[in-house]
Amino acid sequence: MGKMIANDKDIVVPGENLAEGMDFLPGFGTYRDGDNIVALMVGQLRISGRALKIVPLSGKYVPKKDDLVIGNVTDITFNGWLMDVNSAYHAMLPMKDATSDFITRGADLTKYFKIGDWVATQITNVTSQKLADATMKGPGLKKLTGGRIIYVSPSKVPRIIGRQGSMVSLLKNTTGCRIVVGQNGVVWVDGDPQKEQLAKDAIRLIEQEAHTQGLTEKIQAFLGGSK
Amino acid sequence: MNKELKQHLILALDKQVRYDGRKDKLAYRDIKVKTGISVNAEGSAEVTLGKTRVYAGVKMAIEEPFPDKPDNGMLMVGAELLPLSNPNFESGPPGIWATEIARVVDRGIRESGLIDLPTLCLEPGKKVWAVLIDIVTINDEGNLLDAAALAVYAALQNTVFPKFDGETVEYGVKTDKKLPLNDKKPIAVTVYKVANHFFVDPNTDEEKAYDARLTVVTSDDNTICAMQKGGETPLTQKEVEDMVGIAMDKGKELRKLV
Numbered sequence: 001m002g003k004m005i006a007n008d009k010d011i012v013v014p015g016e017n018l019a020e021g022m023d024f025l026p027g028f029g030t031y032r033d034g035d036n037i038v039a040l041m042v043g044q045l046r047i048s049g050r051a052l053k054i055v056p057l058s059g060k061y062v063p064k065k066d067d068l069v070i071g072n073v074t075d076i077t078f079n080g081w082l083m084d085v086n087s088a089y090h091a092m093l094p095m096k097d098a099t100s101d102f103i104t105r106g107a108d109l110t111k112y113f114k115i116g117d118w119v120a121t122q123i124t125n126v127t128s129q130k131l132a133d134a135t136m137k138g139p140g141l142k143k144l145t146g147g148r149i150i151y152v153s154p155s156k157v158p159r160i161i162g163r164q165g166s167m168v169s170l171l172k173n174t175t176g177c178r179i180v181v182g183q184n185g186v187v188w189v190d191g192d193p194q195k196e197q198l199a200k201d202a203i204r205l206i207e208q209e210a211h212t213q214g215l216t217e218k219i220q221a222f223l224g225g226s227k
Numbered sequence: 228m229n230k231e232l233k234q235h236l237i238l239a240l241d242k243q244v245r246y247d248g249r250k251d252k253l254a255y256r257d258i259k260v261k262t263g264i265s266v267n268a269e270g271s272a273e274v275t276l277g278k279t280r281v282y283a284g285v286k287m288a289i290e291e292p293f294p295d296k297p298d299n300g301m302l303m304v305g306a307e308l309l310p311l312s313n314p315n316f317e318s319g320p321p322g323i324w325a326t327e328i329a330r331v332v333d334r335g336i337r338e339s340g341l342i343d344l345p346t347l348c349l350e351p352g353k354k355v356w357a358v359l360i361d362i363v364t365i366n367d368e369g370n371l372l373d374a375a376a377l378a379v380y381a382a383l384q385n386t387v388f389p390k391f392d393g394e395t396v397e398y399g400v401k402t403d404k405k406l407p408l409n410d411k412k413p414i415a416v417t418v419y420k421v422a423n424h425f426f427v428d429p430n431t432d433e434e435k436a437y438d439a440r441l442t443v444v445t446s447d448d449n450t451i452c453a454m455q456k457g458g459e460t461p462l463t464q465k466e467v468e469d470m471v472g473i474a475m476d477k478g479k480e481l482r483k484l485v
Contacts, residue, residue, distance in 0.1 A: 116229065145231060146231055146234070146235055147235060148232075148235055148246065148432070190235075192242075193238055193239035193241075193242045193244040194242060194244055196239070196244075197244055197248055200248070201248065
């Protein structure tokens with residue numbers, strides 16, 4: 001019978017033994033070393049059933065399947081676009097996933113996306129080498145024109161979105177801005193300049209206070225107070 | 228490439244909104260100047276401008292003078308844009324931007340006559356003091372030029388000669404003899420223009436989308452010591468005059484800090 005060494009919600013450090021025995025499964029941020037499960041990163045341990053995973057405290061974005069990310073087009077290849085997704089790895093947007101148009105051989109691909117464009121895409125597949133493929137086919141996936149980009153820590157993104165998107169809808173409703181939050185820590189905001197600034201300040205506040213309780217009320221007060 | 232960013236930036240500037248939350252187009256971010264940050268340099272300073280951070284260091288060395296200026300001391304300014312300060316900076320020989328920063332800073336000091344170069348001559352044609360200034364960027368969040376110029380000026384004020392017995396320089400032993408500076412107090416202010424807006428102290432986004440910029444080095448008595456124009460669009464005479472006016476006003480503000 002396996003034995004847990006660390007507890008749920010513990011802050012763990014790399015190399016720390018989390019559990020013994022084959023009853024447990026290593027999830028994100030952990031690996032199996034012989035009989036043990038060992039931490040790979042600094043973060044909070046989450047145990048769900050038999051699976052162990054670590055929610056990192058900070059760090060660069062690592063592409064994950066089905067994530068909505070905001071990418072910046074960096075290159076146009078013969079069959080699609082390469083995007084920088086604020087990660088150590090590129091994401092590839094193949095032509096067939098980018099548009100339903102028929103594109104003839106040798107057509108000018110800048111008609112769809114040109115270098116420097118911001119695009120909301122979804123990751124469809126990540127290889128073992130962390131090379132990601134992206135698609136534009138899905139709800140809310142589009143080219144982002146206008147607006148401004150705010151970088152946040154990818155580990156704080158769940159707090160910015162909130163439970164079932166509650167935080168981001170609060171931001172949208174109070175500021176009247178259009179907001180897209182990418183899982184990769186890129187946030188796109190478009191609206192009235194002053195309101196954009198307000199949204200940005202609110203997002204910075206969420207980032208700062210991400211670990212505290214009653215965050216929604218705080219943000220509500222912040223947005224209400226500075227209207 | 229930055230067309231959309233530019234349009235959006237202009238919309239914000241129309242409403243007097245800066246991307247980093249400043250309310251005024253002609254306001255600098257928080258500036259902090261700290262001198263004497265290096266033990267080994269004869270003079271040093273750190274300037275923080277918002278999140279932009281620049282170090283400047285001054286080394287004094289004995290050199291043979293340039294053949295065309297045998298009885299003048301030497302002044303050399305070099306800038307290094309460390310890759311850690313901006314993802315776009317690469318290590319290696321200095322690029323266009325590093326060269327421009329170094330030269331604009333150099334010009335401001337040289338043309339204002341801040342350092343009394345003839346007094347740095349020890350033996351005409353053979354031995355002079357060389358003032359070697361290095362600029363190192365620690366973090367680039369816009370406006371490296373003004374920050375670098377300010378840091379260099381602060382570092383020069385802080386510079387003392389090392390011990391010198393006529394043959395060798397004994398670094399590590401500092402005398403209390405200061406580097407001879409005049410009272411011009413040259414301050415560089417870069418005024419940026421986008422559409423019909425003038426602004427100072429750009430942040431990273433604004434630096435990507437400006438039309439033209441004009442660096443003006445002014446001295447305490449409102450004399451223009453040096454100028455440098457950058458950017459792709461030309462400026463009219465009226466615009467240059469306005470920008471020089473802004474630079475003089477802002478120069479007075481910055482001069483109080485050092």
